[in-house]
Amino acid sequence: xxxxxxxxxxxxxxxxxxxxxxxxxxxxxxxxxxxxxxxxxxxxxxxxxxxxxxxxxxxxxxxxxxxxxxxxxxxxxxxxxxxxxxxxxxxxxxxxxxxxxxxxxxxxxxxxxxxxxxxxxxxxxxxxxxxxxxxxxxxxxxxxxxxxxxxxxxxxxxxxxxxxxxxxxxxxxxxxxxxxxxxxxxxxxxxxxxxxxxxxxxxxxxxxxxxxxxxxxxxxxxxxxxxxxxxxxxxxxxxxxxxxxxxxxxxxxxxxxxxxxxxxxxxxxxxxxxxxxxxxxxxxxxxxxxxxxxxxxxxxxxxxxxxxxxxxxxxxxxxxxxxxxxxxxxxxxxxxxxxx
Numbered sequence: 001x002x003x004x005x006x007x008x009x010x011x012x013x014x015x016x017x018x019x020x021x022x023x024x025x026x027x028x029x030x031x032x033x034x035x036x037x038x039x040x041x042x043x044x045x046x047x048x049x050x051x052x053x054x055x056x057x058x059x060x061x062x063x064x065x066x067x068x069x070x071x072x073x074x075x076x077x078x079x080x081x082x083x084x085x086x087x088x089x090x091x092x093x094x095x096x097x098x099x100x101x102x103x104x105x106x107x108x109x110x111x112x113x114x115x116x117x118x119x120x121x122x123x124x125x126x127x128x129x130x131x132x133x134x135x136x137x138x139x140x141x142x143x144x145x146x147x148x149x150x151x152x153x154x155x156x157x158x159x160x161x162x163x164x165x166x167x168x169x170x171x172x173x174x175x176x177x178x179x180x181x182x183x184x185x186x187x188x189x190x191x192x193x194x195x196x197x198x199x200x201x202x203x204x205x206x207x208x209x210x211x212x213x214x215x216x217x218x219x220x221x222x223x224x225x226x227x228x229x230x231x232x233x234x235x236x237x238x239x240x241x242x243x244x245x246x247x248x249x250x251x252x253x254x255x256x257x258x259x260x261x262x263x264x265x266x267x268x269x270x271x272x273x274x275x276x277x278x279x280x281x282x283x284x285x286x287x288x289x290x291x292x293x294x295x296x297x298x299x300x301x302x303x304x305x306x307x308x309x310x311x312x313x314x315x316x317x318x319x320x321x322x323x324x325x326x327x328x329x330x331x332x333x334x335x336x337x338x339x340x
Contacts, residue, residue: 119172120339122183126167126297128333133160135218135327136196141266141320152266154214154322156198163192165331169226173339179232187224187244189279189301191329193217196322200257202265216255216268220303220327222248222277236287241280242297248277248304250327255308268308268321275304285337295335303327 136156171185195215203209224244231239253270283297307323 118175122169122171122173122185122337122339124167124169124335124337126165126169126295126333126335128165128167128331130163130165130191130301130329130331131160132163132191132194132327132329134158134324135161135194136198136322137324138198139320139322141318150204150264151202151209153201154198155201156196161194163194165192165333166190167333167335171226173230181230181232181238183226183228183230185226187222187226187246189222189224191220191303193219196252200259200265202259202263210259210263212257212259212265214255214257216308216322217253218306218327219251219253220248220306222246222279222301222303224277224279230285238285238287238293238295239283240285240297241282242299244279246277248275249273250275250303250306252306252308252322255322264313266311266313266318268311271307271309271321273305273307275306277304278302281331283333283335285335291339293335293337293339295337297333297335299329299331299333301329301331303329 135158136154137158138153138155140151140153166189168188169183169185171183173181173183175181195217197213197215200212200214201209202212224246226242226244226246228240228242233239249272251270251272255268255270257265257267259265279299279301281297281299283295285293285295287293304327305323305325306327308321311318311321
């Protein structure tokens with residue numbers, strides 16, 4: 001009996017020793033560098049320190065394993081959290097099969113970084129090229145004077161046109177999940193001017209119609225309420241999708257035609273139209289530093305309604321004007337983003 005009691009006492013002391021040892025090893029995990037080999041231990045203690053984003057494993061693990069986790073660092077003055085990728089090899093401290101009376105020491109199995117819920121201000125500037133292939137539509141206007149039988153038919157030449165794009169964004173970024181961030185704010189888009197052009201066929205029911213050339217310019221500016229959803233891959237790569245809704249200010253101006261001056265033809269005033277606009281897009285941002293990102297993205301934009309002003313024939317106002325309900329643009333942009 002004394003021998004049995006002494007054995008139980010030694011067993012209890014050994015168990016206390018193992019628990020103390022495992023607690024001490026927690027500190028070494030929190031100082032681990034990429035590629036270090038560590039012992040497994042109670043992950044709740046590591047989580048309480050707030051230096052690793054670890055969660056309890058679903059089951060105990062008694063074999064050697066490698067884990068990929070994120071070390072959490074906080075700025076000494078602002079308290080903002082930043083995570084860095086860490087690779088650790090964990091070894092079980094006690095083999096459960098050899099010591100069934102001891103509780104197993106679980107290895108770390110789930111390795112998502114803690115959500116920081118931080119808000120950071122964002123300023124983005126972008127530039128690139130847009131391609132528009134639907135400038136102008138074909139239209140035929142009613143006969144201005146039924147007695148004369150005059151008609152005017154405009155046939156648009158909708159060839160693709162490339163133009164410059166400038167884009168800006170001011171807002172905030174919210175890290176609301178370990179690997180998901182949401183940007184929301186105001187975006188400004190300014191596109192270079194494009195030309196609506198084509199053939200004008202005008203005449204009457206008596207004599208053959210004459211064919212002429214016409215053109216006018218279109219300049220579009222847009223203001224968006226914009227949101228951007230980013231996914232964090234390998235801590236520095238951010239694929240994203242984007243949606244913007246807003247208002248467009250589309251100016252149609254400088255209508256010209258080569259109809260000889262003595263002939264009667266329709267002339268149009270300049271006009272700026274306010275219209276609903278939207279855009280969708282996707283792209284990829286890459287961290288250069290913690291405060292700077294470079295990106296490349298695609299945008300599809302509907303710039304909305306475009307319309308010339310009122311029409312006149314020889315100083316006489318007539319009904320109808322050249323217009324279109326949608327002006328579509330495909331854009332490729334290179335982007336520079338500051339976060340602070």
